[in-house]
Amino acid sequence: MPLNQALKGKEYPALTMEVDRGAVDRFAAAIGEHDPVFRSAEAAVAAGFPEQLAPPTFVTRMQIPASAQIAADPDLGLDYTRVVHGEQGYEWVRPVHVGDVLTATPRIADIYGKGSLEFLVVESDIRDAGGDIVVRARTTLLSRGAGG
Amino acid sequence: MTGGPRFDDVRVGTAIPALAKVVRREEIKAYADASGDQNPLHQDDAFAQSVGFPGIIAHGMFTMAHVAKAVTDWAGDPGALVAMDVRFRAVVFMDETLEAGGEVTALDPASRRATLSVWAAVQRDGQRVLAVKNSTAEVRLG
Numbered sequence: 160m161p162l163n164q165a166l167k168g169k170e171y172p173a174l175t176m177e178v179d180r181g182a183v184d185r186f187a188a189a190i191g192e193h194d195p196v197f198r199s200a201e202a203a204v205a206a207g208f209p210e211q212l213a214p215p216t217f218v219t220r221m222q223i224p225a226s227a228q229i230a231a232d233p234d235l236g237l238d239y240t241r242v243v244h245g246e247q248g249y250e251w252v253r254p255v256h257v258g259d260v261l262t263a264t265p266r267i268a269d270i271y272g273k274g275s276l277e278f279l280v281v282e283s284d285i286r287d288a289g290g291d292i293v294v295r296a297r298t299t300l301l302s303r304g305a306g307g
Numbered sequence: 308m309t310g311g312p313r314f315d316d317v318r319v320g321t322a323i324p325a326l327a328k329v330v331r332r333e334e335i336k337a338y339a340d341a342s343g344d345q346n347p348l349h350q351d352d353a354f355a356q357s358v359g360f361p362g363i364i365a366h367g368m369f370t371m372a373h374v375a376k377a378v379t380d381w382a383g384d385p386g387a388l389v390a391m392d393v394r395f396r397a398v399v400f401m402d403e404t405l406e407a408g409g410e411v412t413a414l415d416p417a418s419r420r421a422t423l424s425v426w427a428a429v430q431r432d433g434q435r436v437l438a439v440k441n442s443t444a445e446v447r448l449g
Contacts (some may be wrong), residue, residue, distance in 0.1 A: 186341040191373075
């Protein structure tokens with residue numbers, strides 16, 4: 160079943176996440192990031208940052224629930240078992256750090272087909288508590304069409 | 308932020324040091340928990356085999372994190388990375404050696420930014436397989 164083109168431009172409810180030190184520690188450990196600015200507040204402050212930094216791709220933690228929310232939209236017609244992560248883009252305005260309270264507003268930027276594949280592009284502006292954009296994220300999911 | 312190259316010392320064609328690591332099952336389990344991505348493709352061998360893989364596969368974002376680390380390690384400043392666009396072209400299996408690297412393709416003196424083409428690859432059955440290709444990163448240099 161093709162994806163519903165009419166949903167292009169649809170915005171989904173905002174998601175909020177507080178950047179928790181334990182979550183940053185676990186993420187840095189899992190990706191093998193040992194630079195002290197990602198592992199300790201003291202090292203980050205000594206390097207001129209306000210707090211322990213989150214590794215650049217840490218914000219993926221917000222995209223999992225964002226994608227799940229969109230995948231569950233009954234109007235879209237997406238079969239999540241057929242979906243793979245095709246592309247990921249980030250633009251960082253500043254590094255994310257422990258204590259940031261981030262809000263992401265996901266929207267469907269594009270839906271298009273190519274052969275038996277369908278592409279769903281989701282963009283999110285991720286803002287801090289002051290309303291300033293910290294990261295712009297763009298996720299392209301590929302859905303293998305029926306029989307593909 | 309020290310240790311990295313100065314903008315004036317970088318040329319188009321400058322390669323960044325490749326960063327390699329063996330992808331272990333425990334790391335993928337840790338990444339699933341740390342990222343919140345609990346897709347069974349990354350956890351359950353039987354499920355992964357049912358869709359045609361030899362066993363669980365690494366998360367695409369795990370591979371992207373490794374590429375990002377190759378870039379920030381080279382730049383010497385964790386805040387230097389301003390943008391990255393990655394295309395996932397092949398999956399990565401357990402116990403494969405994941406290598407990431409890149410090369411400077413453009414320099415903008417006004418902003419002191421360098422654009423790089425970046426890649427990630429594994430060796431499989433004697434062949435080099437690109438897990439990430441046609442991908443870019445942008446860094447601000449000192």
